[in-house]
Amino acid sequence: MTEFKKIGITTRIVNAQGYEEKRDALSQDWIKLLDNEYMIPILIPNNLSDLTRFLEINEIQGIILSGGDNIGDDIERDQTETEIIEFGINKKIPIFGVCRGMQVINNFFEGKITTISDNSHVGKNHEVTILNEKIIDFIKNDKISVNSYHRNIIKQDDIGKSLKIFALDNNDKTVEGFFHETLPIMGVMWHPERTQDENSEIVIKFLLKNI
Numbered sequence: 001m002t003e004f005k006k007i008g009i010t011t012r013i014v015n016a017q018g019y020e021e022k023r024d025a026l027s028q029d030w031i032k033l034l035d036n037e038y039m040i041p042i043l044i045p046n047n048l049s050d051l052t053r054f055l056e057i058n059e060i061q062g063i064i065l066s067g068g069d070n071i072g073d074d075i076e077r078d079q080t081e082t083e084i085i086e087f088g089i090n091k092k093i094p095i096f097g098v099c100r101g102m103q104v105i106n107n108f109f110e111g112k113i114t115t116i117s118d119n120s121h122v123g124k125n126h127e128v129t130i131l132n133e134k135i136i137d138f139i140k141n142d143k144i145s146v147n148s149y150h151r152n153i154i155k156q157d158d159i160g161k162s163l164k165i166f167a168l169d170n171n172d173k174t175v176e177g178f179f180h181e182t183l184p185i186m187g188v189m190w191h192p193e194r195t196q197d198e199n200s201e202i203v204i205k206f207l208l209k210n211i
Contacts, residue, residue: 007039008060012068029193046076062094065101094184102187109160128176132166139202146190
């Protein structure tokens with residue numbers, strides 16, 4: 001029998017049209033992708049009074065910091081995701097950051113984010129080069145095509161402490177993927193949930209392998 005993994009995943013904060021209220025939201029693409037990989041998504045709210053208790057009661061086995069919005073857009077989400085990273089490190093739970101999630105991890109480890117004014121990373125597929133031998137062995141390739149939906153980039157010199165680059169954009173050599181030297185933490189700048197192809201499955205399987 002297949003063992004299902006409980007994966008906590010962060011949500012973005014949206015204003016509901018026609019209602020004077022904020023809502024936590026997550027693309028259904030994530031649900032489909034995780035379900036296909038035998039993972040049970042546990043959506044994490046942004047305004048819990050005791051986030052640690054929520055994560056412990058739900059017996060979270062892995063954490064995904066999802067994309068959407070910029071750091072600083074909503075203090076509740078910023079604080080929630082910082083606390084989640086601290087919880088994951090404390091409990092040695094694997095953490096996987098996607099786009100904004102990767103940027104949050106980089107900031108947590110004292111790295112920097114640069115915002116660009118052009119659309120070179122918006123709505124365009126591009127090729128990235130994989131630098132890490134273990135990941136190359138796992139995915140059977142040193143180059144993959146990925147999507148891109150961001151104006152925030154991470155330059156190689158702005159990588160956070162103890163984070164190691166494993167993927168670079170072929171065009172501008174900005175960081176597209178990293179992992180922590182000693183902790184089970186990994187991040188990518190593309191969205192595996194939005195393009196559910198072989199590359200998406202490879203990334204999720206690599207995460208699953210570490211849970």
